[in-house]
Amino acid sequence: MRYGYFPGCSLTSSAKEYDISLRKVTDKLGITFEEINDWSCCGATSAHVTNHKLSAALAMRNIMLAGQQGLDNIIAPCAACYNRLIISQNEVKNHSGIRKETEDLLSVKFEKDLKIINILELFLKSGLNKITEKRKRELSGVKAACYYGCLLVRPAAITKFDDAEQPESMEKIVEATGAYAVDWNYKTECCGAAHSISRRDIVIDLSKKIIDDAIAHGANVLVVACPMCHTNLDMRQRAMKRKYPEHKNFPVLYLTELIGLSLGMDEKDLGIDLHYSNFKYADTLMNNSAKG
Amino acid sequence: MKIGVFVCHCGENISSTVDCLRVADLCKSYSGVEYSVDYKYMCSDPGQKLIKEAIHKYDLDAIVVGSCSPHMHERTFRNAAVSAGINPFMVEIANLREHCSWVHDEIEASTRKAIELMRMAIEKVKRDKPLTKINVPVTKRVLVIGGGIAGIQAALDTANAGYEVVLVEKEPSIGGHMSQLSETFPTLDCSQCILTPRMVEVHQHPRIKLMTYSEVERVEGFIGNFKVTIRKKARHINEENCSGCGLCITKCPIKKKAYNSFEEDLAFRPAVYVPFPQAIPNIPVIDETVCTYYKTGKCGMCLKVCDREAIDFGQKDTIHVADVGAIIVATGYKLYNIEKKSEDSIYKGYGEYGYGKYRDILDGLQFERIASASGPTSGEIKRPSDGRVPKKLAFIQCVGSRDDSKGISYCSKICCMYTAKQAMLYRHKVHDGEAYIFYMDIRAGGKMYEEFVRRAIEEDKVKYIRGRVSRIYEENGKYIVKGEDTIAGMPVEIDADMVVLATAMIPQDDAGSLARKIGIPYDKYGFFNEAHPKLRPVESTTAGIFLAGACQSPKDIPESVSMASAAASKAIILFANDTLEREPVVAKVNEDICAGCFYCMKVCPFGAVEVKDVKDMNGIVYKEVAYINQGVCQGCGTCTATCLSKSIELAGFNNEEIFAEIAAL
Amino acid sequence: MDEKIISRVDLMKICKDVIDKGNTLLTPGAADYYVVKDISDIILDTSALPSKISHKSYVFPRTEPVLYYKRSKNDVQLIDINIDSKKIVILGAKPCDANSINIMKHLFNWDHSDEFFNKRANNFMVIGLMCSHFDEYCFCTSVRSSPVSEKGSDLFLIPVDINNYALKIITEKGKEFISPYSGYLKPGDEKNSKLITENVRQPEAAFDSSEVYEWLGENFESPKWEGVGNLCLSCAQCAFVCSVCHCFDITDEDYSYTEGRRMKNWDGCQFGNFTLHASGHNPRDIQSKRYRQRVNHKFRYYVDRFGEILCTGCGRCSRGCPVSIDIKEIVSNCNDNQKEFLK
Amino acid sequence: MDKQNWEPKIVAFVCNWCTYTGADLAGTSRLKYPANCKLIRVMCSGSIDPVFILKAFERGADGVLVSGCHPNDCHYNAGNFHARRRWDFFHKLLDFIGIEKGRLQFSWISASEGKKFADVITKVTEDIKAMGQFTSYKKMNSEFTVDFPADLAELEEPVLQESFDKETVK
């Protein structure tokens, strides 16, 4: 089985640390993948609301390239990319009209049926016991609130992965790192997503609620698997503090970063220093662990 | 063999495009045909008389009638043949009307086809063998599985018709779910008040043998002749001695180790218990899993207090065998426990609703117990967690039902009504309380049902919100119900004190294994399949086994009761004769050449194929062959085509006959 | 006996003439005796093994109608069969095969003279060819024959050099056949061909057929039959490839709802239902009895009745047997109690 | 018989409960379809043996139709499912050994599909007409057949002698 890797635009820019930590962690765990040659944008949030044909073609182009490269699977770590790829693939598979249109547009025939997998599936299927085996750092003091957001496990009928309303797969991974996953209520609530820039007020309120609920349930870190969520929850904390003065900086980590920490990697190596909120994650978490 | 050929004109229906005279004339030239004639109306009295006279006059052995479809008049002509002394299966019909004259215009072509059809029938009838109807004796006793309202009704109806009934219930008492209910919609009369008299009637009925705390182990045989093995589980109480005084129960020191399943786990029960005060029979059961005696060998308090020596710690399960002629399956339903999640099950659970996590989130039956006057709160609406009276109550309908993404696509049918009823009861008991109902649609089809729901909305001010709930979580002692009001197009949040989930009705856990034991098909959920969705809704596809109540699909009480009565009448119809007459179109194995591969057994939809040992002169089994039980075989013939060595023949459609038809093409 | 010399070229000319006159010319191939369409296909190889299937079907077809019938209401009309009188010339018949018609002839003319067989047999013209090669299954010398036996041949060919054959005229029929072609014949020298035939390598006799005859008479109930009976799978390949097995079955076949034909088909004594009676009783109910029948029929009963062994020693049955049962091995070991595997 | 007057001979094996009844409905609805196809009624499509099809070809059929209840509608629950598997195989086999798909056709026709029955019969008849006589099989059939003297045939089938000629291909 050959994994293909579709980083998507965010992972090369605002979420560079996600890309860095993913590569580091998979390398350590012995999971190998090949980046899709000449990949392009998946269409993201804008394409499918403006031009349906375009959104299908953008996503299918990447899937087609991966197929031509002889890959069987595509890992899409960004939740939005994952969502776009799997939905477009499903549309093309089930609607001969769209299929033909897209095929004509790209002047190819879609033959290979690739499996699109998200970051949770990747670790769940091929890394869970590897993480436990190679664990170096004690993380028992880490009380993580696993945040899925809207896209990671939805729509259930297409992803056919985990429970869309009450997912539990990230918790399993977090527990494999030795950290404790808290039971909380906002794991699938919206963070405001693409309103990040245009409606900052909505984002701040929604994100704040998420962080507050995590704190209320005893969490000391928020674990995410989506660049957009991370942006909203991490970058907007300063604005939150302006609106709600009592707000305190709360750590938000990518899942891969948490795994990296558990594997004993350095914060810098994992790119954690690129986060907006200055937070000495490793120290704090380790201290907690030592105490706890 | 002397064959008589009769060609019917059917007025002008056949003769307008088929030259009937020519057909009849030509048939005379076929070997074996003794007499051939055409006539205007063969099915009329004079026509039938013509046939009968010809049979006598020409001493015919078989007849071929060229007329309308056999589905129309096959019986008519067979009866005519029988009254003239010919076996009814020595009659063949050539379908000259529906398959010939009515569908072709050209006289030459249709006459030609008519002749060929006649020729095929003549060739077939030459190979026909006289068949006699199969008579199967009938044991006039019925087994009812399940002692809920459906089982009770079926048992009473059958017994009152004069037949013996064996009623098997796996719980210590009959009564089923209906005994747990508080009031019933749409009349709001007390459930136990109407049920208890019927339970007592069952208990006292001379023709009903009640076997509670018992389960069906095995069913063998076929319609009219089932042999049922029943395991009667050990109660550890001698039923003959026990007077039902209840002293053992009150003295039992183990008070809080076992949940009371009758109270839907909202209360505890002692190690020796009756499920509920009105239980039938009123004989306790000792729960081995919690009783101190079984753990340490000590205690024995009940033994000491019982002055009738009814306590029997050494009692073992007993096996009982009953011969019955019919089986009525009325095993009912259970509620979908949404707390449990299992990857491979079709029941995926609803973790987001917090059921099982928060004590004040209840399912429908739990709320029934809370609302019931005999329940753990004596009918007062209180929160199980802290005993406070909830001031705001949220009801959520369609939890599990009508949700493809989580597995169950069907509608559980009763939830709309009972939720309205429960909200109404709450409003009657807590006057300042608010009741919210999240619904998808309100399905209130039934006599006085819609009026009932309107009453809840209009008189009792129950607030209906159309929309699904995405999550329920606790915040400061309240339960935040997050959902959407699809009419207002707004997200809603209700901070309720208590939430009642109308979880789906699903079959009993062991429905599938019971179905396999008794040999009836079931759907992917485990509901038993009826023989025909419209015309045979209370029969299973296995002859002699009938269905009643919610084991077939979600049903409310009146539907269950009517289905039970229908099932009972089916059994009574079966018992109206001493023997059962069956069409002789059944398959038969030639044991000499059967190679014993049992492919026939694998393809038989009715389980009619059995293994038979063939012994040599010394009594040693030297091969196994297939044997087809004539009582069970329905005559489809799938086995005959599957059999590689052609050791099976279907009477009435045997291969020789079909080959003759092909040859006569 | 008359012996001539004929060149291969001239022999081919005769063959061409036979074909041109509309007669059938047969010659052995690896699988079967086949009808020659083009004379360049003719090989005439003395070192070839017997073909997989014998030429039997040309004189005794594997299936043939014996009459046609048509049923009417109260009557049956019959049509008889006319055997067509085409001459069949079989060129280069193995000496073992050449004699087969002579052996079978006894059976078909015993109580009833079978006109189907006789007509075809009379039309047969056998040109035998000396054989110079044998394998582990050949045993013609054990059954009163040899690679140079002229028995059954009407004409017999012995290659004297690359281009020429010595042609022996054995029968009147042969003489009659060759007389139109006398122009091709040169006088031959009997001494020369005798030298050749005497030097041909012959399989060593594996058994003495008269000893076998005796043994079979005395050992009807021998336990040895059981061993081979266990191994034999009850097909009839041995009988069907055999050049002298001649059992047949009669069956009626309808081909329309009034018309049909009566067919005569090959049958084999190794089939379980070969002797199955209508009553259900089967006198040869187990395979050992059936195999015993086969050996007895060939080496004892036929000898009793007609004085001939019903076997030409060609070894076809053993070569083709699915489970490699070798009749030569069985027959030659029958008298030897030391041989433990009669299997 | 010459090519122009040739009419295909088609046989249909149909189940008693669905297709036969569907054919009855086509009759009561007075739908018209070609008269080439003769029905042989069996209890269930599950009881139709592939040998029946070969027998039909041996008896000179140019085409065969097999029809039963729709999946899940079988009167006997599962007979047609077993039949479907059997025909999947048999049809692949026939195709491999050179019998065109059109010679043996399959359909599901319910008791209420009188129209479909008429349509299917029309289609099958047209398909077979387009394919022509099943010469290859008939050649095999005609091995070892003879013509009986005409006088007897005349005596036998007085009415049929003209239009009911035997079709033997030599």
Add this chain to the structure above:
Amino acid sequence: MNELIKHAKELLEKGEVAAVIGYRQVSEKRTKPVIITEPEETRALVFNEYCLNNLAVYLTKARIKLLGRKNNKSFKLAITAKPCDVHSIVALIQENQIDRDKIHIISFNCHGVVKDFGFDFNGDNLSSKCITCETHKPLYYDKLLGEVKETPQARDSALERIKEIERMPHNERFEFFRSEFDKCIKCYACRAVCPLCYCQRCITDKTIPCWIETSSHQRGNFAWNVIRAFHLSGRCTGCGECDRVCPADIPLSLINRKMTIEANNLFSFVSGRSLETPTLVGSFNEKDNDELFM
């Protein structure tokens, strides 16, 4: 092969089995079946590239089954089986012809057999079933012997032949098979060697009514070969014995192979590979291919 002899001898001496069905060498490149009941006789047993016969056929014979019953007691029968022969045994167990408990399977790590007796063992002479074989180690056995060796590489010419036939137009295909079947002499050797042709009375022997004409004319031969192929569809395990023994050289395994491929395509099933999977005949799936039906 000392191990085989030792094992077989032990089985017989200890009375664990009543007989051993195996192979013995008859000449350099030829073996034949042997049924051994005495411990000393086991010295004849061999296993090599010339063990062509599928001995599973003997397990279906009544007289062999009888060997397993002595003095009213039943004993096991031991059989030496190539991994592919084990497939036949599996199919027979599934079709209730033999009892797994009543047989002792001695199997081998197999690297192929020759296509017929007398050939040298190499890629050119490899039996066609060995070319595509995927079970060099038996799926079920009681005793595993032999070393693991490399199977020679060879071209799958049978598959090419199938493809070639599939490219022919229908009438050519029909003519091809008609002429192939025409060679049939109805000796029924194919039936006799087939382990799955265990019927007590074959369909062709059923005369009232006559199912398959016994005459070996074109029509009778065609019907016989087609129906035999159909009866083996989804059941044939691909041992290729019928093809090997046919005296008329009819390419029987071509049809059987084709039907095996179809069974795999249509129902993802290969016969004799698992005791747990339900047999293809006798089971169905509601989602089976429905394209055939109008």
